[in-house]
Amino acid sequence: xxxxxxxxxxxxxxxxxxxxxxxxxxxxxxxxxxxxxxxxxxxxxxxxxxxxxxxxxxxxxxxxxxxxxxxxxxxxxxxxxxxxxxxxxxxxxxxxxxxxxxxxxxxxxxxxxxxxxxxxxxxxxxxxxxxxxxxxxxxxxxxxxxxxxxxxxxxxxxxxxxxxxxxxxxxxxxxxxxxxxxxxxxxxxxxxxxxxxxxxxxxxxxxxxxxxxxxxxxxxxxxxxxxxxxxxxxxxxxxxxxxxxxxxxxxxxxxxxxxxxxxxxxxxxxxxxxxxxxxxxxxxx
Amino acid sequence: xxxxxxxxxxxxxxxxxxxxxxxxxxxxxxxxxxxxxxxxxxxxxxxxxxxxxxxxxxxxxxxxxxxxxxxxxxxxxxxxxxxxxxxxxxxxxxxxxxxxxxxxxxxxxxxxxxxxxxxxxxxxxxxxxxxxxxxxxxxxxxxxxxxxxxxxxxxxxxxxxxxxxxxxxxxxxxxxxxxxxxxxxxxxxxxxxxxxxxxxxxxxxxxxxxxxxxxxxxxxxxxxxxxxxxxxxxxxxxxxxxxxxxxxxxxxxxxxxxxxxxxxxxxxxxxxxxxxxxxxxxxxxxxxxxxxxx
Numbered sequence: 001x002x003x004x005x006x007x008x009x010x011x012x013x014x015x016x017x018x019x020x021x022x023x024x025x026x027x028x029x030x031x032x033x034x035x036x037x038x039x040x041x042x043x044x045x046x047x048x049x050x051x052x053x054x055x056x057x058x059x060x061x062x063x064x065x066x067x068x069x070x071x072x073x074x075x076x077x078x079x080x081x082x083x084x085x086x087x088x089x090x091x092x093x094x095x096x097x098x099x100x101x102x103x104x105x106x107x108x109x110x111x112x113x114x115x116x117x118x119x120x121x122x123x124x125x126x127x128x129x130x131x132x133x134x135x136x137x138x139x140x141x142x143x144x145x146x147x148x149x150x151x152x153x154x155x156x157x158x159x160x161x162x163x164x165x166x167x168x169x170x171x172x173x174x175x176x177x178x179x180x181x182x183x184x185x186x187x188x189x190x191x192x193x194x195x196x197x198x199x200x201x202x203x204x205x206x207x208x209x210x211x212x213x214x215x216x217x218x219x220x221x222x223x224x225x226x227x228x229x230x231x232x233x234x235x236x237x238x239x240x241x242x243x244x245x246x247x248x249x250x251x252x253x254x255x256x257x258x259x260x261x262x263x264x265x266x267x268x269x270x271x272x273x274x275x276x277x278x279x280x281x282x283x284x285x
Numbered sequence: 286x287x288x289x290x291x292x293x294x295x296x297x298x299x300x301x302x303x304x305x306x307x308x309x310x311x312x313x314x315x316x317x318x319x320x321x322x323x324x325x326x327x328x329x330x331x332x333x334x335x336x337x338x339x340x341x342x343x344x345x346x347x348x349x350x351x352x353x354x355x356x357x358x359x360x361x362x363x364x365x366x367x368x369x370x371x372x373x374x375x376x377x378x379x380x381x382x383x384x385x386x387x388x389x390x391x392x393x394x395x396x397x398x399x400x401x402x403x404x405x406x407x408x409x410x411x412x413x414x415x416x417x418x419x420x421x422x423x424x425x426x427x428x429x430x431x432x433x434x435x436x437x438x439x440x441x442x443x444x445x446x447x448x449x450x451x452x453x454x455x456x457x458x459x460x461x462x463x464x465x466x467x468x469x470x471x472x473x474x475x476x477x478x479x480x481x482x483x484x485x486x487x488x489x490x491x492x493x494x495x496x497x498x499x500x501x502x503x504x505x506x507x508x509x510x511x512x513x514x515x516x517x518x519x520x521x522x523x524x525x526x527x528x529x530x531x532x533x534x535x536x537x538x539x540x541x542x543x544x545x546x547x548x549x550x551x552x553x554x555x556x557x558x559x560x561x562x563x564x565x566x567x568x569x570x571x572x573x574x575x576x577x578x579x
Binding site for chain 1: 295310311561
């Protein structure tokens with residue numbers, strides 16, 4: 001599952017090849033960073049400069065205070081509060097449900113196990129987008145429209161798959177002997193799980209936690225459909241709803257976007273090495 | 286036999302919560318959506334009874350449907366193909382050793398980690414007809430005389446939407462391919478080099494064939510993701526003007542939540558659902574998942 005360090009590290013000389021590789025590498029990075037750099041530059045312009053035609057490449061006055069002003073100009077704190085409540089709750093539900101399921105699937109055989117894992121995998125492939133009409137009608141039936149709970153439940157269900165999948169492979173990698181030893185020492189099954197297995201599976205749980213959190217944090221379609229009042233809108237919906245307004249305050253919009261993006265990117269990078277295995281159901285390791 | 290049954294019963298408390306969540310919030314909506322597609326639904330969403338294939342007929346009679354279907358095909362195949370073609374060299378580059386590779390990898394991850402909604406928003410702003418930076422750059426370079434409304438002309442807008450879709454799809458694809466590259470034994474490449482194979486030849490004869498499983502998996506997952514993609518189109522053009530930049534995914538949403546024709550929308554969504562199911566079956570084949578679960 002881990003990406004191995006490629007090739008040997010024999011020669012570390014500065015050759016023409018290594019220089020051209022480094023240059024192409026950094027150009028690639030620049031291409032991927034440019035839109036976000038432009039986001040930052042726009043966020044640092046005063047509003048009147050944002051709307052000049054033609055636009056400026058860099059701010060003539062750097063409005064660093066946009067990052068403090070944004071909290072007053074748009075309801076950013078409310079959006080963040082909603083996003084945090086929804087994403088954290090969904091993540092906690094996912095972890096508490098996925099851990100036992102994954103542990104059991106990794107350690108025991110039971111009838112319908114293959115079917116269960118197949119169902120999980122199919123869920124992973126379905127984004128909620130494809131089912132949004134069904135989800136909306138169900139949530140209307142449950143009378144949960146415009147509640148945090150509706151988003152928490154839907155996000156939990158759709159993100160279970162990744163966590164079950166990645167945790168199963170983590171639990172499998174823990175030798176059964178470790179558990180057997182604990183069992184001889186008189187530990188019960190639940191105790192073995194909480195005292196012996198879980199501490200060993202921490203990287204897997206952290207990965208599942210971060211992945212679910214980010215997926216919920218970034219989700220858009222379901223939140224757009226199920227929320228209707230600004231107090232309930234998470235960041236993705238709240239920030240884009242500002243575009244519809246008659247004069248878009250792009251600088252504040254992007255200052256808010258960056259505040260939403262930066263922590264998530266850092267978290268995402270921290271679990272990068274586990275992601276591919278989890279997202280391809282382990283078929284690419 | 287008895288112990289076997291006991292073993293099966295014992296699985297219930299461990300598995301049931303996960304199963305229940307998936308059944309209630311994934312399987313039920315799917316069922317509800319398919320059922321709705323065969324019902325007459327009034328504009329506030331109340332079912333008026335069964336109508337057989339009436340909703341599907343309404344959908345097919347919609348003159349906008351055929352162009353949307355063709356465009357969806359173009360969108361999915363175009364984005365996935367270009368994504369794969371660009372990701373191959375990107376993965377190769379990220380796999381090579383060079384100064385600052387770790388940081389470059391981090392930066393390439395950004396579009397994957399950041400919300401697609403916000404990435405689409407910045408591209409909408411970059412392409413803004415008045416204050417967009419693209420207009421400024423192109424005017425300064427002398428490529429255009431006057432600022433242009435890049436998203437105003439539907440076929441052209443479609444190409445921009447596809448470019449953004451490629452941009453956000455490359456990181457995942459490149460990292461899947463990167464993981465595939467890591468499984469190729471380095472002594473194999475070494476041996477090829479000793480035998481005097483050129484780098485192009487060793488890529489074609491060794492790397493590419495060994496990369497095929499990863500490539501297939503990346504392609505199928507991308508097919509599903511791009512087919513399902515909603516935020517890029519929604520934020521940048523809303524599928525407009527009219528339905529001229531819609532795909533089947535955004536069309537289903539628009540018919541339902543803007544035109545309030547829930548029945549017709551459900552039939553469109555059901556068709557989308559079946560298409561995704563086919564993709565998933567394809568994925569299960571190429572990923573040989575059964576071997577993995579063992």
